Amino acid sequence: MTSPILPGATLGVLGGGQLGRMFALAAASMGYRVIAYTDEPDSPVSSVCASTYHGSFDDTNRLKLFAKEAQVVTIEFENIPVEALRVVEEFTHVRPGAMVLHTAQNRLREKTFLSANGYPVVPFKAVNSFEGIQIEQFGIPAVLKSVGFGYDGKGQRVIEAAVETEQAWVSLGEAEAILEKFVPFEKEVSVIGARSPAGEFAAYGPIENQHKNHILDVSIVPGQISDALANEAIALTRSLMDALDVIGLLCVEFFVMQDEKLLINELAPRPHNSGHYSMEGCPTSQFEQLVRAICGLPLGTTSNHSCAAMVNLMGDLWEHGEPDWAAALAVPHVYLHLYGKRTARPGRKMGHLTACCRTVDEAVTRAKKARELLSRTRA
Numbered sequence: 001m002t003s004p005i006l007p008g009a010t011l012g013v014l015g016g017g018q019l020g021r022m023f024a025l026a027a028a029s030m031g032y033r034v035i036a037y038t039d040e041p042d043s044p045v046s047s048v049c050a051s052t053y054h055g056s057f058d059d060t061n062r063l064k065l066f067a068k069e070a071q072v073v074t075i076e077f078e079n080i081p082v083e084a085l086r087v088v089e090e091f092t093h094v095r096p097g098a099m100v101l102h103t104a105q106n107r108l109r110e111k112t113f114l115s116a117n118g119y120p121v122v123p124f125k126a127v128n129s130f131e132g133i134q135i136e137q138f139g140i141p142a143v144l145k146s147v148g149f150g151y152d153g154k155g156q157r158v159i160e161a162a163v164e165t166e167q168a169w170v171s172l173g174e175a176e177a178i179l180e181k182f183v184p185f186e187k188e189v190s191v192i193g194a195r196s197p198a199g200e201f202a203a204y205g206p207i208e209n210q211h212k213n214h215i216l217d218v219s220i221v222p223g224q225i226s227d228a229l230a231n232e233a234i235a236l237t238r239s240l241m242d243a244l245d246v247i248g249l250l251c252v253e254f255f256v257m258q259d260e261k262l263l264i265n266e267l268a269p270r271p272h273n274s275g276h277y278s279m280e281g282c283p284t285s286q287f288e289q290l291v292r293a294i295c296g297l298p299l300g301t302t303s304n305h306s307c308a309a310m311v312n313l314m315g316d317l318w319e320h321g322e323p324d325w326a327a328a329l330a331v332p333h334v335y336l337h338l339y340g341k342r343t344a345r346p347g348r349k350m351g352h353l354t355a356c357c358r359t360v361d362e363a364v365t366r367a368k369k370a371r372e373l374l375s376r377t378r379a
Contacts, residue, residue, distance in 0.1 A: 002197060004296040005071045005093075007031030010050075011291070012070030012092070014057075014084065016043025018339035018349065019271045020076035022279075024048045026287035032295075037066045044340040045076070057084040067091035072294050074248055075270055078105045079149055095197075095247040095294040096269045103244065104267045107178050108147045117243060119236065120263050122255070123181040130169045135162055138181035144168045147176050156214075158182065183263065185255035189223045192251045192275045193237040194289045194299055201241065202299040203234045204286060206254070207274045215347065218367070219274040219310040220360055221281060225256060233262055240267070248293050249286060251275065273312065276352050280335050281308035306356045309363035311371045313351040318344035323374035331370040333357055 005011075011027050013020045016038025024034040025048055036045045037053040046052040055062040057080055067073065067088040074095055075085070082105070085098035103109050114121045127133050127144070135142055140162065146155035157168035169177070189206040208223035209216055223230070237252045244250070251272035255263040275286035284292070284300025292299055317323050329336060338351035355366035 002296060006295070009033070009071040009295070010035060010069055011294070012037065012066060012073035012088075013045065013049075014038075014073060014075045014080050014088070015077035016040040016045045016052075017077055018044045018341075020045035021048055021339060022276075022287045022337075023074070023076060023271065023290055026285060027291045030288065030291055032291065035066065035069055037063065042342060047340055057081045060087055063087045064091060074290060074294050075101065078268060078270060080105075093294070096250070097245075097247070100244050100246050100250075100269050104269050106147050107145055107266075108176070110267055111178060113244075114264055119240065120261065122183050122263055122265070125179050127177040127179050130166060130174070133165055133169065133179055135159060135165050135179075138179065141182040143180045143182055144172060145178050145180065146172045147178060154214075183255060183257065185263070186258050187223075187225075187256045188253060188265070189225060189233060189256055190219075190251055190253045190272060190274045191233045191237040192249055192272055192286055193234075193241050193246075194249050194286075194293045194302075195238075195241045195246050196293050196299060197247050197296045199242070200299050201238050202289065202302050203237055204275050204278055204282065204302050206230050206233045207277070209253075209274050213347070215312070215314070215349075216273045217312055218364065219277060220364060221277050221304060221308045222360070224360065226260065229256065229260060229262065236262065236264070240264075244269075249290050273349070273352075274310070276337070277308040277310040277354050277356075278302070279337070280354050280356050281305055306358060307360045307363045308354060308356045309360070309367040310352055310354045311367045312349055313338075313353065313371065313374070314346065315344035315348040315350050316346045317350070317371075317375050319346075320375070324376060325374070327373040327376065328353065328370040331355070331366050331373070333363075334366055334370045 010033045013036050021044040027034045033050045035051045036049045053066045072093040082102045111124050141160045144157050188209045191205040194202045206223040208220040210218040251268040253265040271286050279285040335354045355363045357363040
């Protein structure tokens with residue numbers, strides 16, 4: 001068994017977004033030095049890291065320099081080229097590893113792995129041409145998805161009539177895709193699992209998620225599902241982390257069906273938007289947990305301090321000027337996190353608000369009220 005990587009060591013993160021930023025802040029508070037590698041010139045992670053390597057993910061020499069400086073490296077974004085992780089793995093620990101990323105960043109490989117290993121998934125088939133879609137196999141409606149770049153609803157189209165099939169195929173670039181049966185699920189939940197090199201496991205959730213325009217809008221904890229279903233979701237997450245040998249975090253997104261059955265929708269081997277509530281809602285946030293997991297330290301407690309609701313803050317809120325932060329923060333038990341992004345755009349995640357309260361209804365009401373106050377016209 002390898003020795004733990006203790007505070008004072010240098011941790012690396014591949015990717016420059018808000019998940020890397022919050023990971024770096026958590027690691028720094030524990031006494032670690034954090035470096036980042038990103039292809040973004042002005043990324044959210046850069047302002048909070050000890051140093052940032054700017055370069056493309058195919059710059060082997062620069063990746064080697066980055067890798068040699070870190071005792072362990074993690075990822076904050078699953079669309080990093082697997083080849084970049086393989087370069088870094090030659091010089092230091094990468095957690096989770098390249099094989100985990102290789103599976104999770106491609107919808108077809110992910111679904112094939114899940115199906116082949118007996119995990120519950122939506123019926124699907126690979127599509128390599130327009131003629132190969134064969135919409136009648138699953139009926140109408142059906143869902144056509146690109147195999148890569150599948151976060152925040154990107155790269156997918158719901159086909160509601162046969163005449164829409166060609167348009168959907170063209171809109172996804174006429175490239176390799178996956179066709180899925182449309183399933184009328186009742187709700188979506190996620191579980192975020194953590195696993196250490198020794199196989200220790202802990203979980204957050206299940207978290208109930210509500211989406212708007214295919215982007216997560218509200219997360220609610222505890223998710224409103226039965227204890228039996230919650231235990232099943234956690235057990236499936238643990239089984240998946242063992243099967244994939246994930247060291248770090250893995251978010252498993254589930255569809256909850258009307259017959260109280262679970263179907264696995266997607267995997268994300270990194271911190272997840274739905275887990276942001278843990279920063280105030282749990283003794284150990286998902287970001288501190290990631291530090292603990294990749295460094296081989298004991299995992300922290302994931303039980304909830306209270307009920308919680310998290311709402312995303314999208315760039316649309318800046319449409320008429322700077323949001324009214326004071327008004328939102330006047331709502332009791334509400335916490336603000338902004339991601340340091342300089343430019344607000346519609347559909348871009350700029351931050352989030354979390355409310356921690358005695359009941360789920362109270363938490364949701366306070367979080368949504370605070371968000372509404374941000375965009376009200378000032379007197």
